[in-house]
Amino acid sequence: MKIKILALVIILSSSFAFAQTKLADKFFENYGYVKAIELYEKAVEKGKGDAHVLTRLGDAYYNNSNSEKAVYWYGKALSEYKNIEAEYIYKYIQSLRSIGNYEEADVWFKKLSEAQQGDSRLKGYNPDEIDLFDKLTSKNNDVVVTIKNLDFNSENSDFGSFVHNNTLYFASSRSDDNKVYNWNKEPFLDIFQIDVKDGEDGTQSYGSPIQINAEDINTNYHEASIAITNDGKTMYFTRDNTSKRNRLKYDKDGTTHLQIYKATLVGEQWSKVEALPFNDDYFSTGHPTLSRDNKTLYFVSDRDGGIGQTDIYSVSINDDGTYGPPENLGDDINTEGREMFPFISKDNTFYFSSDGYLNLGLLDIFKSNILKDESTTEPVNIGAPFNSGYDDFAYFIDTDTQNGYFSSNRPEGKGSDDIYSYSITECNQQVTGVVREDRTDIILSDVKVQLIDETGKIIDEVVTKEDGVYVFDIECDKPYTVLAAKPDYKDTKETITTTNENEKINTLDLTLIPLIRDNQIVINPIFFDFDKSDIRTDAEYELENIVDVLRKHPEMMIKIESHTDSRGRDKYNMKLSDRRAKSTRDYIISRGVDANRIKSAEGFGETKLLNGCSNGVKCSEEEHQLNRRSYFFIVNR
Template identity: 70%
Template sequence: MKIKFITFILLLSSSLSYSQTKLADKFFENYGYVKAIELYEKAVENGDKSAHVLTRLGDAYYNNSISDKAVYWYGEALKEHKNIEAEYIYKYIQSLRSIGNYEEADKWFKELSDAQKGDSRLKGYNPDEVDLLEKFTSKNDGIVVTLENVPFNTENSDFGGYVSNNILYYASAKADDKKLYSWNKEPFLDLFQVEIIEEGPKMSFGSPTELASYKVNTDYHEASVAITNDGKTLYFTRDNVNKRNRLNYDKEGTTHLKIYKAILIDGQWTEATELPFNDDKFSTGHPALSPDNTTLYFVSDREGGIGQTDIYSVSINEDGTYGTPENLGPEINTEGREMFPFVSKDNTLYFSSDGHLNLGLLDIFKSDILKYDVPGAVENLGTPFNSGYDDFAFYIDNVTGIGYFSSNRPGGKGGDDIYAFNMNECSQKLNGTAREFKTNNILADVKVQLIDVTGKVIEEVVTLEDGSYTFDVDCNKTYTIVGTKPDYKEDQKSIKTTDENEKAHVVDLLLTPLIKDNQIVINPIFFDFDKWNIRTDAQYELENIVDVMRKHPDMVIKIESHTDSRGRDKYNLKLSDRRAKSTRDYILSRGIHPSRIESALGFGETQLLNKCSNGVKCSEEEHQLNRRSYFYILDQTEK
């Protein structure tokens, strides 16, 4: 007998835990995380330490940004179960980092990396299995890029925009130069400058002027500028010319490129001098400076390189001398051409290459190798920066998101054109008004939550006196908006934003009052045929009763339950009474004191709402109208 009793208790506990978990799941899936947490934790108290419950607890806290609690429950899940999905390990790592426990986070990051070995998502794309245009077409990740072919481009080549002190420096083969370059029958390149009058969506510029002739510009090529932070030292690329302004050739009859330096004195550039690591036997060009001006990056085809042209670095010493050039290595350089390096203020390396996987010819890439001094992935910038043509000479102010690059893509004014770009976060607005269902009355003080597709609460606001609310949201995202207010049934709406910048979406919320006259009104509670146990969907509705009674601690109610006319009268009376008492018992199980429910009675089919009495043929909908429960408020004296 004792064994049977213990077995009965265990079965009952298991049943309660299962019921709580199912109900918690329903609240979780509807973003009711606070209620879900309460129910999941109750399930744990009753002995349910399944991976499902523990990770759901972690997720509920994680989605509400309560990192310390998320750490605890994800940690419990990892202690109790060996094969936890990588998704939860990742969230555990993020939560650990959030509370500053980097050591533990690093430990689990290694665990995650080991567990994910062989996962194709962690490997690079196979170019034989991928549509490169699709791969490198920029997906809308919340950024809008606008391009503008700058107004001072000519019908010849213009490229290499670089900004210093609000002046844009670039190279141009202006048509009024009589000497032509034999390679493309265009004039030789000279360096020009133009004042930037206005930046932003509408760019405007002054009139371009050529830098002082024969101090910087010669009869041959000059291009690719880098200027120190103080604006006093100019590095640039020039053809190898002698003091008589004639080209120098090597034994094979080739003239190479060299990097030169000029100093600004009294507003004028001095005579340019070449750098000591140039050579007549190979080319050195395309200078770029580190943000602190202590390192110069450049391109060269010198002996010992990896490919046709490689990117190198050389230290600039305090006394003005230079260190030994060093190849940036195989993470950056390939057997092809790496050219036009640029280092942004945040120490990101940008460059062009035809050796890394690209859309064709030169593409623009970026790498964090200079930030962390360790090998890292090289990322193709994708469209609209890259095309199937040459795309190069990238410059960006990473604070403003404004920059320039060059391309010979179709639709330009000449051979190579300079394009200005502006990178802005694509944003939209969600706004609406909270009202009362049916009456359409304005509802102030409604808590409105913005929830992303992972279920995480992104932001929370309260409606103003006019019932209004507003969220700033990202483009091309799906959100759920949930509105809650004490004594009201919540309302939730879903919305998918578009890719149109600054578009506004109107999402109104309609909340249904739970208290109407002398009743608490909820959706119908359904029972299985001939049963009186409280189903999960009924529990979900009854939680509204629990919430109202918690909000009003002196409220006393009575419960009435009714059936339709089908079945014997006496049986229906007993069945409705059992259902009323099951309803009462569930509410009491949620911590409501028994004194607050005066009675729970069944009235069977004695109080039908329509004609559907015994022997009358009615539809299922008509019978359903008679199957109902009432929750009458008897006392609501507030202390």
């Protein structure tokens, strides 16, 4: 007999733990993490600590930004169970890093890499270094990119921006020379400069474009694409292959190729122009750019031995002014197509244009970490609005200000190629509203309002004051849930999805339904299955409101009334409703409420129907269910 009793206790305990888990799941799914944690941890105490419960506990703490607890429960799940989903390993790594345990995080990062090859989150993964521009290139709408076609663009070609000491250098075919280039029937390109002034509001204003050293730098043929050393004393630029007499030089097929030249600043004038030694009459060399330390020159060439039509190369610049041999950057960057217009930003990101990768059309701008000590160097398309279905190239960015320039021949421009300025700012919106009581429209203070992201994580929290107003700063183009809670009121939640309109203010008013009305605690109906007195999970979820009120008011006493529908015999329904009332009472007591605070739990059968569904009347299941209900009357206040 003792064995049977023990077995029954074990079964009942297991059944209770299972029911608590289902109820905890209900709260978890509705962002009730504190209540879910309480119930999950009770289930663990009862021996229901399976992988589902442990990872849910980890998630509940993780979403509530309690990293230490999240680490404990995720770690427990990973140590006790195999085949835990990679999602939880990922969150475990995040939590470990959050508490500064980088060594353990790296161990699990390696395990995740081995188990989850191809997971996009593993590419350059470092939660401690979130770069605004990286967000943009990963197609996030967390930023606003403001693009402007510059006023100084001409009807001809203007491209190739480079900024040094508040001077913008670019190439333009706006020359008054009558001599034109046969390719596009525009004048040959010259190098121009224009003063740039930074306004207090972060915008730029520009002076008038002028040719730089027209006599020494600009010739009757093409000059473009410059790079200037950090000290401002040396300039590299592209020019048509010309003789000392300023005449074009051709190869055996009658083609003139591009070459890179170097000029030295003497006083305020560029002079001492000389061709670089790795130029050649039989292939082109151009589009120079410098490494951050000025010890390496990168350029574009179609020389023999390359991978594609044009490749990007590098040469070392020696201390004595000589150059090392040109080295192809290889297939980390180059393709069988065209790679052009390299540029290296202050943060050592390598930008270039290409038509050899998946793109929006023609030349697109890409970035790579090839010059950084990163785990990936794979080029990334930086996407719209920088790239379009046309040629987009000659990218320049000042990473200190997140302002820069690029060139494009997109049709909305002024000429064949135009220079566009851009600025990158965070895209932010607000959600705000007033919290009121549902029935009276009274403004409510002391309401805890939480902002929850699409993963279920609580990311912000405020408490309303006398005006009932809450305000959250939110990101663009994302879904959010706003959850409001106040003692003696039912929690309420509303969802909102933001647009990509910067600085938009979203209005979302909230209403809370009071639990105490006159002499009752009013909750949603406690429904029972037909002919059953078991407490359903949805009923438990509602009964937690009763538990909360009684915990809030420790002197309060209640009585419970339960009712049935008219189906079945009257006497049977009276007994059934009584069992339901006592099941309801027992659940409340099981949640820690003193039994003496429930003065009575009584069934009234079908004696107090809410509709006309009495004996013999044909009604729907929904109409009958309306009569299967419970009331909670306050005996004292």
